[in-house]
Amino acid sequence: IHTLLDGGAPAEQIESLLDGLEPAEMLHAVFTLGPDDQRALLSILAPEKAASLVEELPDAHVAELIEEMPAVSAAPIVEELASDHRVDVLAELDVEDAEAIIAELDEEEANEVRELISYPADQAGGLMMTEFAAYPMALSVREVIDEITADTFDYEFLTVHYLYVVVKKKKLKGVIRLRDLVFADPDQLIGQIAKPALSVGPEASLEDLEHFFNEHDIAAVPVLDDHQMLLGIVRRRAVLEALTGRAEADSLKAAGIIGGDELRSMPVIVRSRRRLAWLSINIGLNIIAASVIAAYEDTLTAVIALAVFLPIVSDMSGCSGNQAVAVSMRELTLGAALPEDVMRVWRKEAIVGTINGVALGALLGIAAWAWKGNPILGLVVGGALAANTVVAVSIGGTVPLILRRLKLDPAVASGPLLTTVTDMCGFFLLLSLATLVLPMLG
Structure with a gap:
């Protein structure tokens, strides 16, 4: 080309x-x-x-x-x-x-x-298309079929599944499936074979539409105003594409690509700018986390084995926190959690974090004991991981809600905040516990 x-x-x-x-x-x-x-x-x-x-x-x-x-x-x-x-x-x-x-x-x-x-892009008004097949209820089946066959190009473009029966041009009175029209008596009026139509308002949210299409096996739903006038239709496909687009956008934001979609065919400067914004912030956050390690330099020098466990405690806690972030983001999307539910979410996450933290801490503690033959080292390492897991899930579960309440995008900010705080807490817990029992670790 x-x-x-x-x-x-x-x-x-x-x-x-x-x-x-x-x-x-x-x-x-x-x-x-x-x-x-x-x-x-x-x-x-x-x-x-x-x-x-x-x-x-x-x-x-x-x-x-x-x-x-x-x-x-x-x-x-x-x-x-x-x-x-x-x-x-x-x-x-x-x-x-x-x-x-x-x-x-x-x-x-x-x-x-x-x-x-x-209309907002995530509401029915912003997702609807205004191309649809609508006919006055006084027309016969034969007249409608003749009109369809006379204009096949437009109907192929519309991928028509339903015909909408209207009065006064756009006031919806019913709906007919195309297959029902084909098998109907040609002399019947379409108003006689029309079925009551399900509908939504233009303000219906993307979540409302997702729930609607999960409940009803139809390819499109009409959008009506307060006077029952037909504004347009929302296709199932459009809702699926919007949900997929939202998930992809959140995934890009979580990975630190801010400012929209990115493709490698885009200008290099644009792609670089979108990535650098997040990476630059992370430099500062990582320096803060590293300062905790620097404060315990003497402890690390005395017990070199602790350096092996620092990334393990940090990474495992981060994984637990990311799970909590994912659940909170999903519940915010579905409306199952609201920004004011911070304490409820924290209580539930703290219970899960305690159970998982004890289990993971026990496994890591046993591994440390077996490696160095020192049960105190196992207690320090396992205790740090257990405590930091509770911290991580508490932050991961509540930060998205707090950010949403502050009108900030939780998809962008949750990750860096979680990573920095869990790293700092993990390093602090492990090194401070080790400092307390330093004579017993030698």
Whole structure:
């Protein structure tokens, strides 16, 4: 593709090459190109072809590409996207860049985009698409089928599973499965075969939608306003993609990649900046943890064996704390835990931490005793691990709730705080206990 772009090959030749690739192969081919080549590719392809390619790319990556394109070139591509995907991409842009592209759309679509983009991205209003099949209840089955067969392209694009029966243009009265329509009496009115429709409001949260689709085996749910007017539909697939995207974003944040999605096709400076923010903070936190070891230099010099157990106590406690963080993050997402539940969460984690801490401490203590033949060393090492495990799960369980209460992102800050505090406490507990019984460790 790079060779064709560099050689000024016609768009038809490049489109022909892309048409011969499987979706996964096409995606890989695009990601091997640099950002400038990717923009050039989008610019020379027909808008509908460019849009089909964009559909396969992460929203954040698409935004990175089109924000550097002239609005007049980006708008036709954005216009070809499904309404929900269109809004997802524009929401990744700065307000000025997004508005410049919206201004290039026709007035009706521009107003629709502005309305959709006003909803939070994790609510039904922000996830819904406005392309759906709706018909007046006075139409017959035959008339509806004739209309569908006369416009097969649009229906393939919509991947229609349901037809919505409305009055006064958009007031929802019922729903018909496509298969039920096909087998119905052609002369019946669709209002006679429609079933009551399940629905959600535009403010329904992502968690509400996840629960809804877990409870109901349907592919899409209509979104209604307070007057029962049909605003759009939320597809099951859109909810799954949003949940996956949230999990991926949290995973990146936990790994210290701050500022959004990262792909290796992005500019090096952008990727470096996103990583350095977190790494720079960690330097300071690790220096603080290391200062604890420096304070007990004499103890370490006297009993070198303690140095072997410092990383074990730190790492095992960190693992326990990360488990507690994961549970708290999950409960916050589900609404099973609230920021004000700090004491309840701490009590539950302290019990688990005590049980696991004693078990792990006993195992490590026995190993230390067997290695050096000194039961006191085993007690010191095992006791430090047991105590630090309780500290770690207490912090891991409560810090996400506290951060959420302070309006901070727990996915970003929980990890560094947990690591620093468990390291400091682990080093302090092990070395201070060893200092107390130093004559018995020689």
